Amino acid sequence: MKNKKNIxxxxxxxxxxxxxxxxxxxxxxxxxAGYPITPASEIAHYMSRKMFEVEGTFIQTEDELAAIxxxxxxxxxxxxxxxxxxxxxxxxxxxxxxxxxxxxTPCVIVNVQRGGPSTGSPSVAFQGDMLQPKFGSHGExxxxxxxxxxxxxxxxxxxxxxNKAEKYRIPVFILADSLIGHMRERVDFPLDxxxxxxxxxxxxxxxxxxxxxxxxENVAPMPIFGEGLKANITGSTHKEDGFRNVSDPKIMxxxxxxxxxxILKHKEDIIAVEEKYLEDAEVAIFSYGLVYxxxxxxxxxxxxxxxxxGSFRPITIWPFPQEQVEELSKKVKTIIVCENNLGQIxxxxxxAANGNAKIIFLPPKILGALxxxxxILNKIKEVIS
Amino acid sequence: xxxxVGHPLKKYFRxxxxxxxxxxxGNGIISQSILRAIDEIxxxxxxxxxxxxxxxxxxxxxxxxxxDVLHVTHGRSIAFATGLKLAAPQMKVIVCAGDGDTGAIxxxxxxxxxxxNIDLTVVCVNNGIFGMTGGQVAPTTPYNSxxxxxxxxxxxxxxxxxxxxxxxxxxxxxxxxxxxxxSLKNSIKKAIEHKGFSFIEVISxxxxxxxxxxxxxxxxxxxxxxxxxxxxxxxxxxNMSADELKDKIIVGELVEKKNIPELTDEIKRLRRxxxxx
Ligand SMILES: Cc1ncc(C[n+]2csc(CCOP(=O)(O)OP(=O)(O)O)c2C)c(N)n1
Ligand code: SF4
Ligand SMILES: [Mg+2]
Numbered sequence: 173m174k175n176k177k178n179i180x181x182x183x184x185x186x187x188x189x190x191x192x193x194x195x196x197x198x199x200x201x202x203x204x205a206g207y208p209i210t211p212a213s214e215i216a217h218y219m220s221r222k223m224f225e226v227e228g229t230f231i232q233t234e235d236e237l238a239a240i241x242x243x244x245x246x247x248x249x250x251x252x253x254x255x256x257x258x259x260x261x262x263x264x265x266x267x268x269x270x271x272x273x274x275x276x277t278p279c280v281i282v283n284v285q286r287g288g289p290s291t292g293s294p295s296v297a298f299q300g301d302m303l304q305p306k307f308g309s310h311g312e313x314x315x316x317x318x319x320x321x322x323x324x325x326x327x328x329x330x331x332x333x334x335n336k337a338e339k340y341r342i343p344v345f346i347l348a349d350s351l352i353g354h355m356r357e358r359v360d361f362p363l364d365x366x367x368x369x370x371x372x373x374x375x376x377x378x379x380x381x382x383x384x385x386x387x388x389e390n391v392a393p394m395p396i397f398g399e400g401l402k403a404n405i406t407g408s409t410h411k412e413d414g415f416r417n418v419s420d421p422k423i424m425x426x427x428x429x430x431x432x433x434x435i436l437k438h439k440e441d442i443i444a445v446e447e448k449y450l451e452d453a454e455v456a457i458f459s460y461g462l463v464y465x466x467x468x469x470x471x472x473x474x475x476x477x478x479x480x481x482g483s484f485r486p487i488t489i490w491p492f493p494q495e496q497v498e499e500l501s502k503k504v505k506t507i508i509v510c511e512n513n514l515g516q517i518x519x520x521x522x523x524a525a526n527g528n529a530k531i532i533f534l535p536p537k538i539l540g541a542l543x544x545x546x547x548i549l550n551k552i553k554e555v556i557s
Numbered sequence: 558x559x560x561x562v563g564h565p566l567k568k569y570f571r572x573x574x575x576x577x578x579x580x581x582x583g584n585g586i587i588s589q590s591i592l593r594a595i596d597e598i599x600x601x602x603x604x605x606x607x608x609x610x611x612x613x614x615x616x617x618x619x620x621x622x623x624x625d626v627l628h629v630t631h632g633r634s635i636a637f638a639t640g641l642k643l644a645a646p647q648m649k650v651i652v653c654a655g656d657g658d659t660g661a662i663x664x665x666x667x668x669x670x671x672x673x674n675i676d677l678t679v680v681c682v683n684n685g686i687f688g689m690t691g692g693q694v695a696p697t698t699p700y701n702s703x704x705x706x707x708x709x710x711x712x713x714x715x716x717x718x719x720x721x722x723x724x725x726x727x728x729x730x731x732x733x734x735x736x737x738x739x740s741l742k743n744s745i746k747k748a749i750e751h752k753g754f755s756f757i758e759v760i761s762x763x764x765x766x767x768x769x770x771x772x773x774x775x776x777x778x779x780x781x782x783x784x785x786x787x788x789x790x791x792x793x794x795x796n797m798s799a800d801e802l803k804d805k806i807i808v809g810e811l812v813e814k815k816n817i818p819e820l821t822d823e824i825k826r827l828r829r830x831x832x833x834x
Contacts, residue, residue, distance in 0.1 A: 203644055224831035229643045229824055233636070234669040241633045241666075242640030245608070248627060249644025271630055381571050381623070397625040398645045400603040404571065404620045406628035415620055416628075 182361045188323040189214035189256075189353045192282060192346065193222065195330030196254050198367055201280070202228030203253035205242035207235055207261060210294040211350040212284040215256035236261035240268040243279045248405065250396040252334060256282035258350075259301045260291065262308070269343055270309035271407040274431065276341035276386055276394070278372055280333045281305070283345060284353035287540055296540040297351040297462055302516040305345045306490045312428050314435035316442060317345040317490040319460040323357040329487070335370035336442060340434060341391055347489060349462035349512070375401050382413040387430040389437050435491055444487040445496050449475055453482030455555050456500055458521055459510040460486050463536075463543065467510055470548040481552050489517065494524045501525035506555045508532045510548065512539060566592045569602055571623040577616060581777030583735040583761030587682055588617050590738055590759075591651065594745035605649045605749075606641060610634035610663065612655035613689045613763070614682035632663030635670045638677050646821040649678070649749055656683040660696040660716045671725035671754050675820040678748045678755045681718060684763035685770075692766035702770050722756040723812050729755035730812040734784035735762060737808060744810055753819045760784060760806055 186194075193215045196204075204219040206212075216232065223230035229246070233239045236257055243253035257265070262283050272279055287293030288300045305315050316336050320329045326348060333344040375385060375393040378401050385395050385403065392412065395401035404414030409424045417423045435442065449471060450456060459467040464485050474481045484500050484507070486493050497520075501507060507529050509518045518533045525531050534551050536543045569592050578584050595605065603625075607618035611631035619628035625648075629637045634652045642650045659667050659681045670677060686704065687693040693706040697718065701710040719732045729751040731744035741759060748755035762780035764773065773779045784806065791809035794802060 203640070205640060221831070224824075224827045225834075227828050227832075231639070231643065233639075234665050237633060238636040238639070238666055238669070241629070241636030242643070244629075245627065245637040245640025245642075246644035247640075248625075249641045249648075251644040253640070253644075267630055268633060275627075381573065395625075397606050397627075397641060398604070398648045401625070402571070402603070402623050403625045403627075405626060406619055407630055408628065 181363060184359055184361070185356055186323060186359050187214060187354060187356050188320070188326040188348065189284065190218055191323040191326040191359045192256070192330045192348070192353070193218040194361070195327035196280065196334065197222055197226060198327070198361070199252065199331045199334035200369060201252045201254050201334065202226055203243060203246040203251035204228070204255065205231045205233050205239045205246070205253070206255045206257060207233050207239050209258045209261050211286060211353045212256045212258050212282065214353070215282060236264040237268065240265040240272065240281070244268065244272050244275070244277045247277045247279050248397045248403070250398070252278070252338070254280040254282065256284065258284050258286045258294070259288045259304070262301060262304055266308045269305065270311060270313065272343045273309070273313045273315060274407055275405050276392070277343065278337040278341050279343050280330065280337055281343055281345050282330070282348065284348045284350055286350050293540065295350055295354070297349045297512060297542065298540050299349060299461055299463070299512040299516065302347060302489060302511075302513065305347070312432070314432050315343055315345060315490055316340070316435065316488065317347050318487060319347045319489050320352055321461050321464045322352065323355055324359050326352060327359055327361070331367060338372040339370045339391070340438065340442070341372065341394060342435065347461065351462050378402055384412045385414055386410060387412045387427060389430055389433045391434060439491055439495070442488060442491060443493045443496065445493050446485040446487060447482065449482035450484065450500070450503065452480055453504050454480045455506045455508060455552055456482050456484045456504045457508045457510055457548070458484050458497070460489065460517070463510050463512050466543045466545070467548060470545050470552070473545070474549060474552050479552055479556055481556070492520050492524070497521055497524035498526065498528070501528035504529055506530045506532060508534050508551055508555065510534050510543065512536055512542065566596065569595070569623060570621055574621055578613065579765045581762065581764045581775065582613065583684065583759070583763065584613060584617055584682065586735040586738050587680065587741070587759055587761060588621070590742040591617070591680060591745055593742045594749060597742070598746055598749060600649065600749070604647070605651060606645070607651050607653060608634045608638040608641065609653040610655070610658045611689070612658050612687070614653050614655040614658065617653040617682070632658050632661065633666065634658065635663060635666040635677065635679060639670060639675055642675055642677055643821060643824065651749070652677055652679040654679060654681050655688070656681060656685065656697040656718065657687045657695045660718055660721070668721065668725035671722050671727040671756065673820045674726060674728055674753045674817050676752055676754070678745070678757070680745065680757045680759065682761045683718060683758050684761045684767050686763055686767040688763045688766045692769065704770055719756065719758045719811055726754070727756045727812065728753035728814040728817050731810045732758040732760070732806070733808050734760040734788055734806060736781045736784040736788065740808070747810070751813070753814075753817060
């Protein structure tokens with residue numbers, strides 16, 4: 173049963189976490205599993221009520237290992253599933269995130285980041301987990317990750333996350349900052365018919381034991397459980413038909429490359445970036461998430477002062493917008509990378525720029541206390557003069 | 558015309574598979590017991606999904622059984638099965654797990670699934686050892702056993718997995734050994750038809766890794782005869798003293814509780830309540 177309320181245009185003043193939950197429901201999410209953790213718990217609170225209203229399922233699991241396992245199981249049962257947590261929860265999920273990737277399971281994983289490592293500072297804004305979903309699970313793999321910078325984007329990007337998860341049969345991450353999760357702001361809800369939903373390609377009928385259900389760079393059809401399709405699913409290295417082969421390096425080679433290419437060959441469709449004032453810019457500021465808000469304001473002020481500065485913002489963090497950054501590096505003299513961490517994405521910017529422009533890393537003076545406007549403005553002035 | 562005799566369970570197999578199980582392993586008896594139970598219930602195989610983890614037991618259904626099979630990470634099979642069952646409650650979901658899977662790394666999922674009384678059937682292959690990884694001590698290995706990680710003898714007391722299931726709230730619990738193949742099959746039948754969390758513990762021979770611990774290396778027949786000698790039915794065991802039961806294996810249907818709310822039913826109830834608001 174569809175949520176019937178969005179037939180009238182609606183605007184609300186809500187928390188980012190609630191906007192995220194609403195986005196999930198708008199995208200057709202009907203399964204939520206999670207374990208409470210600050211600063212993500214509001215998503216679970218909201219879903220514990222809403223999931224049943226849309227004839228879906230909510231379960232508070234025994235831990236995050238179970239949460240990710242539950243959403244993967246539910247996805248094979250035909251549901252659109254998600255979990256929401258913070259860094260410690262992702263740390264526990266990592267092994268099964270790898271299983272979700274290798275079994276090509278659509279699901280959405282929200283990380284409302286806190287300060288870390290370990291228990292860290294639960295409600296302090298930090299972008300400390302940017303590399304974790306991409307590199308945390310063992311082996312070589314691709315995932316998709318989006319970084320919202322407002323409650324509105326918590327809604328919009330969550331819809332997008334479900335769409336990309338379904339389209340590419342892959343776990344998609346929302347990498348939010350704690351302050352984006354907890355911030356209250358105006359959110360405009362689209363009408364139902366304005367939301368374009370992507371649905372997974374499903375295997376329609378059983379085609380014998382060697383049916384192709386994996387490892388197609390253009391995404392193989394998914395055999396949903398319970399439909400007589402005799403799905404053969406394993407986290408071990410397998411062939412297109414799901415049969416395990418754990419000894420032949422050629423089969424592993426094919427599996428790893430096809431899985432990666434499934435994402436990398438569709439970068440153009442997957443990657444989104446936002447560029448502002450770059451036409452004549454000498455300096456570009458690279459930022460994302462919460463930091464982008466401060467950067468955009470500063471860039472506006474700098475422009476008013478006649479400084480030729482623009483903003484480059486990756487919406488998609490993974491796969492990394494390598495080509496877009498390379499293009500940028502050919503246009504500007506300097507790229508200032510602003511991140512609320514000790515430089516997690518900075519090396520990727522530097523590598524993509526490949527010497528074309530000077531790349532400077534500018535962290536906030538106090539991690540988690542965010543940037544003072546002068547910190548960024550002074551740097552721009554210093555670089556331009 | 559040539560007379561060919563087909564195995565009655567062949568129809569349940571995916572085919573074209575090289576079996577990696579050691580000869581004499583209990584897994585073969587357990588595979589057959591599961592499939593014979595299904596055959597006797599006469600349920601359509603497509604309506605059953607199997608979930609298994611990592612360990613020799615994981616290879617009972619994966620990829621051999623020709624229905625939906627989800628082969629996951631070590632210890633997590635019950636958690637994946639929970640999500641699957643919640644999303645597809647019309648399916649019968651059977652988990653094949655090892656004693657390490659269930660009692661060590663996945664212990665938390667095990668007790669919580671029992672507590673929730675979710676309608677899963679867990680067939681736990683208890684061979685008293687980590688078979689796949691080379692005969693290390695398991696949480697089920699008897700006290701003072703010499704294994705590859707307890708060269709001086711194990712100093713920890715083992716879990717009784719069935720009692721753990723009962724304490725955690727499982728509503729159908731049975732224990733058999735691979736010697737009791739027919740009784741095992743009958744209990745698996747009951748477990749599949751039982752609405753709620755059912756746990757079948759099968760004491761099973763690993764002649765390769767556990768055989769050497771008890772001086773029966775590569776001797777599955779002696780292991781089976783040993784099970785025969787040690788087994789005491791629960792009905793008889795009730796009237797025996799703790800001393801008399803020392804080193805015995807209590808077999809039989811240990812618990813059967815009806816009318817305890819089952820998780821997927823509870824979720825349906827919440828949906829009805831939510832829609833009334
Ligand atoms: C996270 C993780 N840790 C360790 C292992 C290695 N491992 C594979 S199977 C296994 C134990 C198997 O014992 P059990 O569950 O009793 O199954 P059996 O092989 O005896 O049937 C271990 C430790 C693993 N696969 N994953
Ligand atoms: S190691 Fe033991 S449990 Fe594993 S297949 Fe061989 S005999 Fe069976
Ligand atoms: Mg074992």
